[in-house]
Amino acid sequence: MHYFITGTDTDCGKTLVTLGFMQLCRERGLSTAGLKPVAAGALRTREGLLNSDALAIQEQCDPPLDYATVNPYCFEAGVAPHLAAALTGQRIELDLLENRYRELASSHQAVVVEGVGGWKVPLNEEQDSADLCRRLGLPVVLVVGLRLGCINHSLLTVESIQASGAPLLGWVANHIDANMALAEDNIQTLKRRIKAPLLGRIPRLDNPRADTVSTYLSLPVAATEC
Numbered sequence: 001m002h003y004f005i006t007g008t009d010t011d012c013g014k015t016l017v018t019l020g021f022m023q024l025c026r027e028r029g030l031s032t033a034g035l036k037p038v039a040a041g042a043l044r045t046r047e048g049l050l051n052s053d054a055l056a057i058q059e060q061c062d063p064p065l066d067y068a069t070v071n072p073y074c075f076e077a078g079v080a081p082h083l084a085a086a087l088t089g090q091r092i093e094l095d096l097l098e099n100r101y102r103e104l105a106s107s108h109q110a111v112v113v114e115g116v117g118g119w120k121v122p123l124n125e126e127q128d129s130a131d132l133c134r135r136l137g138l139p140v141v142l143v144v145g146l147r148l149g150c151i152n153h154s155l156l157t158v159e160s161i162q163a164s165g166a167p168l169l170g171w172v173a174n175h176i177d178a179n180m181a182l183a184e185d186n187i188q189t190l191k192r193r194i195k196a197p198l199l200g201r202i203p204r205l206d207n208p209r210a211d212t213v214s215t216y217l218s219l220p221v222a223a224t225e226c
């Protein structure tokens with residue numbers, strides 16, 4: 001059960017869905033790792049730079065993993081990842097990320113990788129998040145943050161995922177905007193246009209936690225064979 005979680009945008013719910021899937025894998029008794037390959041936006045602490053998404057993912061790992069294993073690249077600035085790296089004189093290397101992923105994949109039954117921002121977010125001058133997914137050879141789950149404009153963002157992302165050759169296992173509708181008009185009609189429109197199953201609808205939650213989110217999600221069927 002190895003997946004790459006991408007989204008229609010930053011802040012659309014990728015971490016929440018990553019945590020929910022990890023919870024479902026753990027409930028099945030699987031050794032479960034999460035990977036946040038690149039984090040931009042971190043606090044300086046005595047233990048070094050720490051990103052809140054990565055900390056939440058680390059907490060869901062079973063058996064436990066070191067922070068640096070869960071989050072190989074962590075940058076302080078909350079800006080586009082390739083720019084955050086450049087600010088510190090670094091370059092994000094897909095070779096390093098692939099090696100880290102392979103180590104986790106060889107030692108865990110389930111690995112959930114949170115993509116970086118949206119599908120085409122640059123990681124360095126030549127490569128982007130889609131290239132990372134292709135390098136890892138992972139099937140994709142798309143998180144749709146339900147807000148005005150999400151239909152266009154979703155369909156463009158699906159087209160690009162398909163063009164990359166990565167299998168799209170399904171998508172998740174996440175109610176990030178409690179006041180969105182015609183949210184259900186938007187979901188129905190997407191259901192008709194996306195040829196992959198809807199794996200869950202996450203309502204706007206007062207307390208978005210892994211064990212709550214997981215109750216709204218199903219693990220992709222094909223992923224059980226990965």
Ligand SMILES: Nc1ncnc2c1ncn2[C@@H]1O[C@H](COP(=O)(O)OP(=O)(O)OP(=O)(O)O)[C@@H](O)[C@H]1O
Nearest residue numbers: 010011012013014015016117175202203204205208
């Ligand atoms: N269904 C929901 N109900 C309540 N809060 C939500 C919901 N979905 C997301 N959020 C909140 O919105 C914020 C963004 O969600 P999340 O961190 O999962 O997005 P992301 O796509 O991982 O963002 P990033 O691109 O920064 O990694 C978080 O504070 C999260 O708790």
Ligand SMILES: [Mg+2]
Nearest residue numbers: 014015053114
């Ligand atoms: Mg996130």
